[in-house]
Amino acid sequence: MSTQVVADADAESSIPMARLYDGYEKYLEKSVNDELALLPVYTLTSKEVEPSEIKLHFRYQNQEYAFGPEADGRLRFRPTADMLEANPVVFSNQPKGTLAITLSVDVAVVSKTRYKVSDLHDRVHQAWGEAKSFRGVLSVFAAKHSGLKVIFPESCTDKKWSVLKGQKVVVSGEDEAEFLLDFGDKKVRKADYVMLSCRPYRFSLN
Numbered sequence: 001m002s003t004q005v006v007a008d009a010d011a012e013s014s015i016p017m018a019r020l021y022d023g024y025e026k027y028l029e030k031s032v033n034d035e036l037a038l039l040p041v042y043t044l045t046s047k048e049v050e051p052s053e054i055k056l057h058f059r060y061q062n063q064e065y066a067f068g069p070e071a072d073g074r075l076r077f078r079p080t081a082d083m084l085e086a087n088p089v090v091f092s093n094q095p096k097g098t099l100a101i102t103l104s105v106d107v108a109v110v111s112k113t114r115y116k117v118s119d120l121h122d123r124v125h126q127a128w129g130e131a132k133s134f135r136g137v138l139s140v141f142a143a144k145h146s147g148l149k150v151i152f153p154e155s156c157t158d159k160k161w162s163v164l165k166g167q168k169v170v171v172s173g174e175d176e177a178e179f180l181l182d183f184g185d186k187k188v189r190k191a192d193y194v195m196l197s198c199r200p201y202r203f204s205l206n
Contacts, residue, residue, distance in 0.1 A: 037126035039106040107203040156198035
């Protein structure tokens with residue numbers, strides 16, 4: 001589960017795009033430099049139907065756009081800066097008062113099976129630093145040594161992971177869809193590498 005930082009319960013069945021993607025303009029501004037560690041994630045859920053049944057649409061520059069959340073509720077559609085500035089109204093096929101919006105944060109890390117622990121730890125601190133300017137409310141969740149949730153893709157049938165100090169296994173696990181790399185644990189923080197059996201699907205701040 002992603003770290004929930006803000007929820008708009010009982011969102012209207014029509015909502016201005018800038019409110020649906022609250023804070024996203026800050027992410028776009030920073031992304032120009034290609035140095036982002038933070039990936040904002042917008043999740044839409046309904047009191048009455050599964051996320052995949054929620055349909056959204058809006059009109060921009062005389063063109064109709066249709067999108068919606070995937071099975072996990074995550075909105076893959078990302079607006080452009082021009083769209084956010086125009087702020088068209090986004091309409092839903094769900095009744096008023098039945099939708100909720102949640103903002104969470106993923107960490108941008110290149111997908112591979114071996115990572116230096118120090119690099120991941122630095123990336124987490126960088127992401128929290130960006131979060132303070134992205135949306136100040138995010139920073140209240142940042143611990144001194146925050147954890148990093150590692151999520152395997154469904155296609156990974158042999159889910160195994162281990163944290164190594166030299167050749168010694170500090171901690172490991174298997175058969176888990178996700179696990180927490182706990183930087184609050186000094187043994188983990190001082191380790192050398194994280195080894196994964198599959199490339200991860202995504203990383204989420206914990």
